[in-house]
Amino acid sequence: MDQTDWLKQFEKVGRFLRLGMEALGSVELVNSIDLLIAKLPELQPSLASDIQVLLSLALSAQERKDYLYVADLLEYEIAPRLQ
Secondary structure (H helix, E strand, O other), X not given: XXXXXXHHHHHHXXXXXXXXXXXXXXXXXHHHHHHHHXXXXXXXXXXXXXXXXXXXXXXXXXXXOOHHHHHHHHHHHHHHHHO
């Protein structure tokens, strides 16, 4: 998956979550995380570490049902680091 695809995927998840489509957003979030975890070994160690911390924050926010924070993390924290 190239950079444009990552951005589109995270924007899609963010859009679903911001529109209150939590179930669909959550399914897409799981897909995104699975793809991202597979990509982590290819990243620089410091970047991979940052992404893992942000993913942990996103998952914690999802558990709290703080979907706007999840969307913000994906779109404004994780996606820019992958560019």
